[in-house]
Structure formats: C-alpha cells, structure tokens
Amino acid sequence: MKKKSLIILLFPLILTGCQSYKKVPYLQDALQQTATADTNVPDMSLYDAHIMPKDLLTIVVSCPEEPELAEPFNLTIATPASNTGNKSLTSQPALQQYLVDNDGNVEFPVLGTIHLGGLTKGEAEQYIKDKLKPQFRETPIVTVRMVNYKISVIGEVGRPGTFTISNEKVNILEALAMAGDMTIYGIRDNVKLIREDNNGKREIITLNLNDQDILQSPYYYLQQNDILYVTPNKTKAKTSNISTSTTIWFSVVGSLVSLASLIIAITK
Template identity: 65%
Template structure:
C-alpha cells in the first residue's frame, strides 16, 4: 500500500469524526434552543405554591379618564352629580340635543373635580373603592343610597419588539395579563427571547421602572407584574440571530466572500486527493 492510500484513509476518518461532532453539536444546540421556547415550564413549582384567592382589580392612576354615573330611584336628585355635555343629534330636523357623559381627567395629584362635592382624591383606589368614596360623600345630599358606577375609558397597553403585530391595545374590561397582551399582538416571533421580556411601567408617583420577566418559568403568574396596569409597555427583546440578520451592510458581503473562498479551497483539496 502506498503512502497516498494511508493519507486518504486518514482524511476519511477525520471527515467522519468531524461530521459526528457537528451532528452532536447540532443536536445539543437544538435541545438547548427548545428549552427556551415553551412558556410556563416547571408548573409543579406553582402547584406547590399557595396562591392568593383575591382577584386582580386595577387601580386608578394620574392621567386616567373616568366616567362616573350617579343614579337613584328619583332621577332628578342625581342630575346635579352627573357631568354631562349637550351635543346636537345629527339628522334631527328639530335640532334636538342629547346629553353625553363627560370624562373626568385625574390630575397629577390624583384628584378629580366632582360636581357639588368638589375635589376628590381617587388615585390609588380601585373602581369599587372610588364608588364607595363617592357614595359616602353623597349621603348629605341624597337620603337614599345612590348607585355610583365608575369606569376607566383609556385603559390601554402597548406591545412592541419581536411580536407578530406590535401596537397599542385598548382593554375594555380593565384587566389583562402578560399572555393575553402577547396574544393580542399575535404572539412572539421565533426571534423573540422569552426569558428576557422587558416591562416598562409608570407608578402612581410618576417614576418609571423597567422589569425583566422570564416567561419560560411558570411562576411568572405569581409575579406582581403578571397583571398589566394601564399604560404598561411590553418589549420583547430580539435574539442574536435576528440582530445578525438585520445587519445587511458590509459585514454580510464579507461573510459571503469568506464562505466562497472556503468552499473553493475545499473543492480544490478534494480534487487533489482523488
């Protein structure tokens, strides 16, 4: 046997070893990548945790818009306490007008200016607490217990980053959690990092905070940031692959050139050893 035969055998063994190593690396990387994809892993951790039975209720914040309706068995008694604005009805030959509810804007101090009652501090209160506050203040004016209904009309959240349909969404029932928000935005793309989701939130005192959330872990549902507040912003961070794909400048051309050179050298080496 000549020397070239042993060289060819060595090269073939090296090639098989390299292929085996590449396959092993690929399988390991695939397993590692899969672990970062599913939401809510390790659910047994949550099952062992004693959860609070209290349902989430949003709290009123500065700059919220509220509609407040006061009603009772005698409608005339409630009229002074309902903030309405007259608007003409289009298409009415007599030019009649109808009353529409006017929203209350919560100021920076968390107060609203309520008819007859004056300023009321409502920030930090839930809707039910705000309703009870107004009922208590109405007792000197209305003998019977009135019905007060408070609603938030500008409850919205924003989802941006690596999601299918980023945008701002209005929440009609004033209650939304992290996964519902992602569902509204069409869920994360394949490039979104599930263990590095940023939540941007402004507190009652006006301070901004940025919180990092890991949606791979099931205990996210126990987090105080699981339920979103009005004006929260959810940012899904892109992974490194997306960052590399977004670079379509000179670096991309250099990669293509380097790859072409390596392919040419490999072809030349195979031809020589035949």
C-alpha cells in the same frame, strides 16, 4: 464507519437544536410543579386596577327611588351633528369624562374636589357613595369606569401596538396574544416591562416568561400605560446587520456601475 462519522458530525447540531427549543416554551415545568405549589400564595385573580394621574374617568350616579336627585351629578356633553346627504343626524349626548390631575384629584359636580388617586374602582365608588349619602334618602348607585386604560406591546411580536382594555384588567400573556404573540426571535426570559408610578417615576422590570413563577409575580397583571418590550435575540440582530450591509453594498455597486456607464458614454 461512515454512519458513525455522520452521527458524530450531527451530534453538536442535535444538542444545539435541543438547547434552542428549551428557550421557546412559556411556563416550563408548570404541570409537574402545580401539585406542589404553595397554597398560601395570594389569589392574583382578585387584582383590581388603581386610579392614577392622567386617567380619564366616567362617573355615573343613579338612584331609582329619586332619579331627579341624581341628575345634577351626571353631566353630559353635546356631540357634533353628522351630515348624511341633505339630512343632519344628531348623536346622543356623551357622558362627561373627568381627568385625574397630578395630585390624584377630580372636580366633580356639587361635591367639588374629590381625591380618587390610588383608589381601586370599587374603593372610588364607595368613597363617592359616602360623600353623596347626606343628599339622598336612599343609598345611590355609583359606577366608575376608566376610559383610557391602555397598554403597549413592542419589539419582537406579530402585531406591535397600543391596545385599549375595556375591562380594566389584562395580564402579560393576554397582552402578548393581542399583539400576535412573540416571534421566534423574541427572548422569552428577557422581556422588559416599563412602568410609571403615581409620582411619575419610571422603572424597568425584567420578566422571565419561561418560568412558571411569573403567574405569581406582582407584575403578572399590567397597569394602565404599561409598556412591554420583547427584546430580539442575537440571530435577529445579526440578520438585521446583514440585511443593512447588503443593502448598502448593492447601493454602492449600483452607483459605481452608473458612474462607469456615464464615463464610457462621455469618452465615446
């Protein structure tokens, strides 16, 4: 009889524990559904970042057959010398960085104003090649890189912060890994993505990381300057309120005790 009563009392707790666990894993039921996935879904591995206003670019032009013709297009800037004791060390010149203006334009040597906004890195390289062809006997090599490609992860993660992405490609799960993954208090099915488009318009997208469909989402890969916000669950919010209230309560009690001690000391 006692065992039955104990089981009845513990049954709701067991159910609650099971339900809570269901909200924790990412990509639930992915293994079971992978085999029946739609084969017509576009290959998301082909993602390439697009150049946006306020991006910083390095553009390198080279031509092994005519290196002297490429020199005017590769501007460098002097870096300050560093002092080590009584010795002065000079640093190698750094490549000029080009800021994309609000209209998507860049001021490039010799060519003048070129429009790169909205193009992928590969498209920008081909565009500059086409512009340079009349000035070279052989097709030049053009390399475009984004210097300030960064994303931010805040909220219920282990190490919130802003991260620079060197390969200009990062997905949501990689971003969370860089930020130390979600804490147990993070809501997996209510992650907010804050994104700004070329026109400066911001949108907030709600993502469900419990659902395997996130792998095919157009928001799976992050753009430069994206912000991921992991919202806390109710347990975290309640804990925060209790902690704040407790701190205030101890502060009030401490003040009253100090005041009472002062009054006793005066009246003696």
